[in-house]
Amino acid sequence: MHLIVVGLSHKTAPVEIRERLAVPESRLGEALTRLRSYSGVKEGILLSTCNRVEVYSVVDDVETGYGRIQEFLADTHLSLSSEQLTPHLYWHTGDRAIGHLFRVAASLDSMIIGESQILGQLKGAFEVALAHKTTGVIMNKVVKKAISVAKRVRTETKIAEMAVSVSYAAVELAKKIFSDLHEKTVLLVGAGEMAKLAARHLIAHGVRHVRITTRTPQHAVDLAAKFGGTAVPFDQFKDDMASADIVLVSTGAAHYLVGAEDVRRAVEERMNRPMFLIDISVPRNIDPAVRHVDNAFLFDIDDLTQRVEQNRAGRVQEAEKAERMVLEEVTIMLDWMKSLEVTPTIVALRSHVDDLKRAEVDKVLTRLPHLSLQDRELVEGLASSIVNKLIHRTMVTLKAEVNSSNGPAFVEAARRFFSLDQPAASVQQIEPSRESPRYHPESAAESGAEDPVSETSVRKRAR
Amino acid sequence: MAAVCFMVTMVLYFVATMSFLAYLLRRSEALSNVSLAITAVGFISHTVALVIRMVEVSSTVPPSFSDALSFFSWMIILVFVLVEFRHRIHVLGSFMVPLALVSLVSSAALPETVPTLQPVFKTLWFHVTLSMLGTVGFTVAFVAGVMYLIQDRLLKSKQFNVLYSKLPALDFLDHLNQQSIVLGFPLLTLGIVTGAISAEFARGSYVSWNPEQIWALVTWVFYFVVLLGRLTVGWRAKRAAYLTVIGFACVILTLVGVVLKET
Numbered sequence: 001m002h003l004i005v006v007g008l009s010h011k012t013a014p015v016e017i018r019e020r021l022a023v024p025e026s027r028l029g030e031a032l033t034r035l036r037s038y039s040g041v042k043e044g045i046l047l048s049t050c051n052r053v054e055v056y057s058v059v060d061d062v063e064t065g066y067g068r069i070q071e072f073l074a075d076t077h078l079s080l081s082s083e084q085l086t087p088h089l090y091w092h093t094g095d096r097a098i099g100h101l102f103r104v105a106a107s108l109d110s111m112i113i114g115e116s117q118i119l120g121q122l123k124g125a126f127e128v129a130l131a132h133k134t135t136g137v138i139m140n141k142v143v144k145k146a147i148s149v150a151k152r153v154r155t156e157t158k159i160a161e162m163a164v165s166v167s168y169a170a171v172e173l174a175k176k177i178f179s180d181l182h183e184k185t186v187l188l189v190g191a192g193e194m195a196k197l198a199a200r201h202l203i204a205h206g207v208r209h210v211r212i213t214t215r216t217p218q219h220a221v222d223l224a225a226k227f228g229g230t231a232v233p234f235d236q237f238k239d240d241m242a243s244a245d246i247v248l249v250s251t252g253a254a255h256y257l258v259g260a261e262d263v264r265r266a267v268e269e270r271m272n273r274p275m276f277l278i279d280i281s282v283p284r285n286i287d288p289a290v291r292h293v294d295n296a297f298l299f300d301i302d303d304l305t306q307r308v309e310q311n312r313a314g315r316v317q318e319a320e321k322a323e324r325m326v327l328e329e330v331t332i333m334l335d336w337m338k339s340l341e342v343t344p345t346i347v348a349l350r351s352h353v354d355d356l357k358r359a360e361v362d363k364v365l366t367r368l369p370h371l372s373l374q375d376r377e378l379v380e381g382l383a384s385s386i387v388n389k390l391i392h393r394t395m396v397t398l399k400a401e402v403n404s405s406n407g408p409a410f411v412e413a414a415r416r417f418f419s420l421d422q423p424a425a426s427v428q429q430i431e432p433s434r435e436s437p438r439y440h441p442e443s444a445a446e447s448g449a450e451d452p453v454s455e456t457s458v459r460k461r462a463r
Numbered sequence: 464m465a466a467v468c469f470m471v472t473m474v475l476y477f478v479a480t481m482s483f484l485a486y487l488l489r490r491s492e493a494l495s496n497v498s499l500a501i502t503a504v505g506f507i508s509h510t511v512a513l514v515i516r517m518v519e520v521s522s523t524v525p526p527s528f529s530d531a532l533s534f535f536s537w538m539i540i541l542v543f544v545l546v547e548f549r550h551r552i553h554v555l556g557s558f559m560v561p562l563a564l565v566s567l568v569s570s571a572a573l574p575e576t577v578p579t580l581q582p583v584f585k586t587l588w589f590h591v592t593l594s595m596l597g598t599v600g601f602t603v604a605f606v607a608g609v610m611y612l613i614q615d616r617l618l619k620s621k622q623f624n625v626l627y628s629k630l631p632a633l634d635f636l637d638h639l640n641q642q643s644i645v646l647g648f649p650l651l652t653l654g655i656v657t658g659a660i661s662a663e664f665a666r667g668s669y670v671s672w673n674p675e676q677i678w679a680l681v682t683w684v685f686y687f688v689v690l691l692g693r694l695t696v697g698w699r700a701k702r703a704a705y706l707t708v709i710g711f712a713c714v715i716l717t718l719v720g721v722v723l724k725e726t
Contacts, residue, residue: 177632
């Protein structure tokens, strides 16, 4: 039983590959069912976003598992051959697979580190997998843990606040020019993804007036409706520039759309009120000579990236803190996964009952000193046979189910019933006069029916 | 007693200045509170010193240039504390507290014998206070202008350093610049008018064209033009910052000239 991940992300594959491989939400269920139909694939979950396509799976054998998932991914899009796909893929298993999932969930692997969307996407993918019953004990546990790790990272580090992104940098710069963005107007020229994201960030930080212009008038009208703004005809936007405090340009044009003279005129018309111009286009659409215009502040994509890099450098600590958290949680998770192996469980169960038996027998025998050697052996034999009969069924079932998909569930149940993971379970502490100390009412209450191993019990075990 | 208090104040302002300058260069925000606390203690001791001095000379107006500068320094800190309280712009302290220190040190350097006023004006506390408050307004405008020009330069040259992160937004600085002049200008106007009226009563003429009066009138005209330019032809932002910096420098230089001539 191994947890593996096979996938590609913005770090390994260009957008052309990612978009072809992406599975729309409506077809996610169907894809999962297909994934589950591969032999040796016990559990599976498919995470498909614009920046990554990943399959997390529990398989019998790591190598065959890798092959199956790769096959599955190549089959997802018929125009993509396995050869085309392979160079972009990464494969992880064990702690690295768990670590990868935790890092993804905590947005440490995101294009925009600290962005929160990915967590929602993971939850969505998990829900679809649950609905199609393609997850089991291990996957449920690992994904739930990933979600809680992400939340922990979010609350205990500043990683979410900083959201080291270009659009964040744009907002930050805007705030060094305008102290209050509420009454400010932003003019969007062209509508690239980045520009839209930046505009959304600006709106989230208070900008209320949005004006939009694109070469296709209808597009501008649609976007204006989306942003609650006004569409401006493309050939008039330069005249409109004076009314904008922030101008965000990102078109596909290969030449300068805005010249220094245009900006000088706009600033003059604004009675020298400062203007913030952001040029996200590559090649640039605003003449760099605008830098020499007083009270106009032009930043292009490189300036913003430079700012982002500085943010990143300044906050490395937070990311490191988050990485440490992930490592810590991976260790806890691994301990749990190890506990699901059958052989150690059987050994532990055996020694556990032997200890119990030994303690009880010793206690009785000290009270009955008059027994002959033969009688003593008889008492011991009685105890052994009761104990053996009690655990016999459990042992047999564990051995029989070891390779079934329910295997981990049985192991988990056995460990729980016999409290094999409780550190306090040393025999010496058992006193006959009291209720069995093995019974922990609080831990019994914690374990919900749908979640056989609560997080708290995992944490306890790790201590 | 007053002298001891002044000494204590000077030391405290000096420490606060150093602390505020260190704050400017370090990423941590922790120093701002320390600096503020030292400034506050200095301000209290300064107030005590001024009151004692007032009782000593039994006058409500500063009897000498030395006293006037000390009073001026006190008012700079007062205004800083008020602005800080309202806007929480700690970095303002890194500019205002050193100015107050310079003013206080010059006050100590000047002999107490240089008179500011003819004896007849000694009771005209409102004339003195109003004129000085007006000047404090221009001082704040000057500080806002300097900060504006620095931030403008940092933004233009894309130097996102510690100073950049500590300085407030450009439009806030421009607003502070405007507000300081809008408040300072009428105060100075009132100060000049009350002075002129008292002069008429005392000497029978509104103006006697002594250096102090010429200085006041030149200042008044300069800031009148600056204010008018802002309201009519958009002399704001960078231009306003330049004008207030240059204007203030001229004003101070003229004042220094006047004082040096008197001594």
